[in-house]
Amino acid sequence: MPKVPPPVYVVVGLAAQHLLSRGRRPTLVRSVAAGLVAAGSVCLAGGAARAFKHKDTTFNPLEPERATAVVTDGPYRFTRNPMYVGMAGLLAAHAIFRGGLLSFVPVAAFVAVVDRTQIPAEEQALSWSFGEAYDSYRAATPRWLGTRR
Incomplete structure (x- = not known):
């Protein structure tokens, strides 16, 4: 199991974005667009956290073996990884x-690292813990959005 909590990758990504776009000033249009994307992202992650709390299961990504339920409702209907x-x-x-294309490099890096290290380890632990219930969910629900894997 990876030992770095995914929010740490986000903080590193934010710092990298700051360095990659030094001196750029946000425009009104970019500010509004960013606010809308951020609001949607917070709602998605918050809905996922509420679904976990409702099922009374852990959402600690470093200890998926402590999960007590397969969560399939709320945002988990659309993606296995809404957080x-x-x-x-x-x-x-x-x-x-x-602003700037280089600011998107940390986004791609975050997705690649989480997709290749964190998610496979979690999926293996959940498959071992919940067997067919998790395997069926995994077969029916995309890992990210709109992609099956």
Whole structure:
């Protein structure tokens, strides 16, 4: 299991975006667009956290084996990883706000790292813990948005 909590990657990504877009001033249009993307991202991640709380299960990404239920409602109907989609959305919102194409590099890096390290380890633990219930959910619901895997 990876030992770095995904929010740490977000903080590193935000810092990298700041360095990559130094000296750029946000426009009104970018500010509004970034605010809308950020609001949607917070709602998505918040809905995911509420769904976990409703099922009374852990959402600690470093200890998926402590999960007591497969959560399939709320945002989990559309993606198996709404918290990670929300985190990527916050990085995308910050990239929009900062401006410049280089600001999107940390967004891509976050998605790649989480997709290749964190999510596979979580999925393995959940499959082991919940068997067919999780495997069926995984087969029917995309990992991110609009993609099956």
